Amino acid sequence: MTATTNPKPARAAKRDLFAELSEGMAALTEQREGKRTLRAHAVVYKPAPKVTPRDLVRMREKLNLSRALFAVYLRTNVRTLENWEQGRAKPNAQAALLINLVKQYPDTVQRLATI
Template identity: 40%
Template sequence: MEHALFDDLVQSLKEARAIAHGQMPASRRIKVTAPDAKAVREQIGLSQSEFAQLMRVSVKTLQNWEQGRRHPTGPAAALLRIVQSAPDVVRKTLHA
């Protein structure tokens, strides 16, 4: 590995550790807010069990999202956004 590239990699790891330990602020943060799960499900016309299967979560998890007891985070929130904006693409891709 090129020496300069290795030095950059080591510096990046040191910065990541400092950020993880709260010693340094992250240079940027990306926050994905999830749309209303029930509205998305109704928009594409699926039952709770069908939509839970599409999202690869349990029906109970979906019910918790829809009733506001829990909120989708991370990949689930991102997938909900994608389902909301391109439901046909999601169906085609996940059912392939």
Template identity: 35%
Template sequence: MDKSLFNSLKESLHEGIEFAKGDSTKGTLRNLTFKSLPELSEGEIKSIREETHLSAAAFASVLGVSVKTIEAWESGRSIPNGPSKRLLQMFKEKPEFTKEFIVS
């Protein structure tokens, strides 16, 4: 490893330790605010899937759930959990993002 890279990493580590000990001059603290998780109706979930132009099977694969789960969400028999809500929110805002998961 390059000595200058090593020294830079070493210095950063020491600064991180000092920051963790309470020395606020050794780092930057940011307060982040995130969008709240959406409450999605069965119609909205189906609309999100349709906007992605994916079948229920393909959409289930992208989300990492079963087709039966997609069907249950779209019929209102169950609701998505937190991580699924966040992904659905992302796909609602950017339907083209699902294309990132397709292997040609």
């Protein structure tokens, strides 16, 4: 009888965080000395969009969706959506952005349904 061994799955190579940080610091030093050009990106902070309870209810009704189905599409709890609609709670920044996306582009609901 021969014994077979199951090879262990290959592990991803461990990251050397110290080396990555050292490389980044060296690049930053070179950039400050004018020896290297690093990519820079201008970032403009935009506050979370406002979502009123009235707007939320109107949008859901305009889309002809039940509260339960709309909550499923937004990946949130029905009670949470109910609290938003009744003004007892406010959507966080990510939820408010998604809600405004649906408001501006109603086909987003169908796209969310496919994900």
